[in-house]
Amino acid sequence: MATATATPTVNRSPWRGGIEPMSASYGKLMMWFFLLSDAFTFSALLITYGLERFSSKAYTGTIEAYEFSQAYWPVPEKVFNALPFLHGFDIPLVFVGIMTFVLILSSVTMVLAVEAGHRMDRADVEKWMLWTIVGGAAFLGCQAWEWSHFITGTEAGGKLIDGTIFHGANLVHNQYGPPLFADLFFFITGFHGMHVTSGVLLNFLVFYNASQGVYERRGHYEMVEKVGLYWHFVDLVWVFVFTFFYLI
């Protein structure tokens, strides 16, 4: 080009590299998009639950006269009404409320670990990561109890379609109502529990690395943030599972 100017200009085009898109690091951005895709998977499962529930008959009688039947979709507060050490009492939703509280609390300790990471405070990161791991493990313990109670069933059991009495639930038979209710319970809470399990493993990895000084040498604690995003997402999913599976 004949008319090219000699003044060197700094090219600040976003396409020239060196600029982080959306001012987020590669890892953080990819974590966000992974979580978005994961949100679609959980949405698919919960929407399937909604579809099945809307297409099934609903219980129309009073809560006092409620009994398990294959004819209508179960009322959740009549299915999930047990508490450890209080056998035989009707205590609806309290146990799952405790689980929700545990998970929200572990989300808080996670965000406290992220905050400690911003301050480059290794001792605080270790402390809060450890509490987050404890919270996740406590939640998993609760879920194991919840599952074993659901699978074992009640003493009275419930009538299947062919008239036989069945106790508890598996993927084929379900004392509480249509088998699909049990299937969706196992799939949705199971898939969420799997996420919690891998979250606890990741949290432990971050805790271990932090205690070994890996992030201190690296100069930043961004890994805590990235795993934190995942952990908060797991909490977020539980908020939706709690509402759609247990409350409504």
Place this chain on the structure above:
Amino acid sequence: MAAQTQTLAAPGERIKPQTKEIWRTFWILLVATAIEFIIAFTFAHGLFRISIFLGLTVIKAFYIVGNFMHLRHETKGLIWAIIIPTVFVMWAIAVFLTEGTAIHAVR
């Protein structure tokens, strides 16, 4: 969140934790869950009850994603890149619940 400013401590120095906003979010989430509980035991089953549950769930989701996941403080581009695709979820909810009602009608 003011607590999330990137300040680096000199070796041996310890910056005071700034956790006010975090605990404020925690109390909002706890109170929302408590209200859900109270409503689950006191209100009759119906549309009103369901809409309160949905509203509180959206509020909780907003605080978890906005404050805990820090999305409120990201760039506009990132915020929209996350929010806009969830339109497909809204669409799927509308479609499949309508479909469920239709299946119920012919069963």
